Amino acid sequence: MDSTATDRFDAGRFEASRSRLGSLAYRLLGSATDAEDAVQDAFLHWQAADRQRIRVPEAWLTKVVTNLCLDRLRSAQARRERSVGAWLPEPLLEGDPMLGPADTFEQRESVSLAVLTLMERLSPLERAVYLLREAFTYSHAEIAEILDITESASQQHLHRARRRFAAARRGRDGEVDPASARRIVEEFLAAASSGRTERLVALLTDDATAISDGGGLIGKLLRYDTPRRVAAAARAGLRPTPAKRRLAGGTPVIHHSLVNGAPAILFVLGEQVVGTVAFDITDGKIAAMCGIAAPDRLARLTEAWRQHGPGTPP
Template sequence: MTSNRTTLEVEQLYREYKPLLASIAYRMLGSMSEAEDAVQDVFVAVSNLGGIDIKHPKAYLVKMVTNRILNMMKAAPRKRENYPGQWLPEPVIEFDSEDEPQGRVLRRERLGYALLVLLQTCTPPERAVFVLRESLGYDYADIAVMLDKSEAACRKIYSRAAAKIGQRPRSENEAALDASIDRFVQSFAQAIDTGRFETFIQLLTEDAVMLSDGGGIVRAALNPIEGRDRIAAFFEGIAGKGSLTGQLHHVWISGQRGLLLLRKDKPPVAFALEPDDNFDSIRAVYLVSNPEKLTRIKGEKELSRK
């Protein structure tokens, strides 16, 4: 009887906390498949322990998954060093469906693909402290307990992470950020539809950068493309070869607006944009065409590929 009750308790914890724990792991790892593995490992451990008899299961599970992620991230640099070309996080792509709990968490907590890319420039401890502080609102005392560090050390780690990631919009500026991204995405969509990129290119900063991830499976730029003129030449070149021909859809990419190009007999391509600190220009374009990273496309429309 106790075993059955324990199983039910673990299943209830899994249903209640899986979306949250997966979103935390995804922020830190940049891979949803690895994030789900981390969450699964945590609940296997909980099941082996016979459940958790504590008053605050959320904090306990967050600590468990954070420590599991930190262990997993020790191997990440070696994987990235051997990756062909630029490594970009795995995008979680959704049409406008509100049915997916993972997508709701990412949108509600305003992750955004651009922030996910920036998080990958941080060390594992910096990512952990930043996510726990910014996304979940934990105070430094709680974070210190979770990471077995002093409160002062956690403050310093957060400061280093924030310096790398740069300015983030305050709550009162979020509407302006959303409006800017919508405008940029609409301009990019029009450029792809018409093959005329002049107007979109003028939205880029002079030192804008484009990162392209084909994973060595499909052709992609192996190195960053830097500067407005070089990015313009890149898009005009691939458009001329027909690489941008297909069905273009406005989608959510890891919680922010972006574009998904569905192509006949070719892998899809996801596009995300990063605004500058003033939200009036684009400082980075992210292009993911690695088919192994484009398996998480939620919604009915993507099933109609032809």
């Protein structure tokens, strides 16, 4: 095989792994944009490597991407961005290849906005071990090789990560039927738009929370930590006003969708998604809401929405 044919063959081997590498990088970084950059950097490493000496390309590429992501998480810039309290994951529309794999509950949960946000409580190594083990089913021996740590250290990192998640998500395990989830969201929207506060509160768990990026305009996250505060915020956010119409350039249409595997609503103006709210539902009630409206976090979702089509508004 001549050098040109070899390069094409090797490029094909990388492309065969691109989707999996992208989904790993997205889970680690919480940003599709940063994940794409990490995968492209890995491709440059692949091109520069002595590929004849790489016995298992998939394992080699996984190690490179994982460590590139860890370098990004440990960078001074990332620490500044994530420490100011204005960071939320980049939401992705159902069907986005970066959301795969999604065959098991652990894989689907690992890409939810709730879990991606909780990842911020983990150290970079805890995050990597948790995802490699839970979402990608690597053994501790394989994880130790990827991260240059011992198997014992891998097991300890996983134990700490699981303990943190268990404490944060106590009583919120399991999946909800999509039809039931949509019905609950529809009831919530109806109650919020009509101003029925008591009905809103009744649809929330006793420890319901909500978080919003405030459209990226205020430099910090807005947090609501009681059912009544969540209900009040929902009423204020969903109530149309002339000021909101002027700011948005019109009245957005609300569409039901799935974002990061969770029931969600999209606020769409023309062909532009101007906001999304994802719901975490447990035992027939809303346990958490995550609102994202910063334009730079919605670019990929908007592009996917344009390709997918508008669907049917409620």
